[in-house]
Amino acid sequence: MGSAVWSADLEVGLLWQDHQHKRFFVIRDQLARSSKLEDKRSFKLALLQLENYVQDHFSLEEIYMNQSNYPGSADHFKEHQIFIHKLNRAKREFKLYLKELAEEGYTGTNPWLDLSLDLEIWFVEHINGTDRRLANWIISHPVQPT
Numbered sequence: 001m002g003s004a005v006w007s008a009d010l011e012v013g014l015l016w017q018d019h020q021h022k023r024f025f026v027i028r029d030q031l032a033r034s035s036k037l038e039d040k041r042s043f044k045l046a047l048l049q050l051e052n053y054v055q056d057h058f059s060l061e062e063i064y065m066n067q068s069n070y071p072g073s074a075d076h077f078k079e080h081q082i083f084i085h086k087l088n089r090a091k092r093e094f095k096l097y098l099k100e101l102a103e104e105g106y107t108g109t110n111p112w113l114d115l116s117l118d119l120e121i122w123f124v125e126h127i128n129g130t131d132r133r134l135a136n137w138i139i140s141h142p143v144q145p146t
């Protein structure tokens with residue numbers, strides 16, 4: 001199981017953003033559980049959920065950045081790309097582990113908990129810095145309905 005849990009300290013003050021950030025921790029727990037049990041099917045499903053989640057969540061933040069003319073959007077976008085990169089690398093490494101596991105004599109350990117911890121640390125730092133700055137901007141520059 002990862003180390004961080006959702007807490008009010010992580011709230012950035014925007015309902016939709018906080019709600020979506022909470023969901024990250026739920027998926028992270030599903031990944032950790034199924035990886036521990038080496039339940040490949042459930043792990044695959046949770047990974048798919050994480051990929052969909054990341055796409056939806058990052059796109060929504062990026063839409064808000066564009067619509068509110070957020071001055072930090074280029075840097076924020078770059079950080080999202082770094083996470084996608086990390087996630088793809090974690091997927092590759094875990095796949096390799098499963099392949100090696102299927103081969104006789106493999107004694108390596110399940111790498112998912114370390115991989116997932118790296119994603120989680122990134123996420124918590126991102127929420128506390130980059131996302132919080134965006135939330136403050138959106139709150140003080142509300143997007144007008146069209």
Ligand SMILES: [Fe+2]
Nearest residue numbers: 061126130131
């Ligand atoms: Fe973000």
Ligand SMILES: [Fe+2]
Nearest residue numbers: 021057061131
């Ligand atoms: Fe976010």
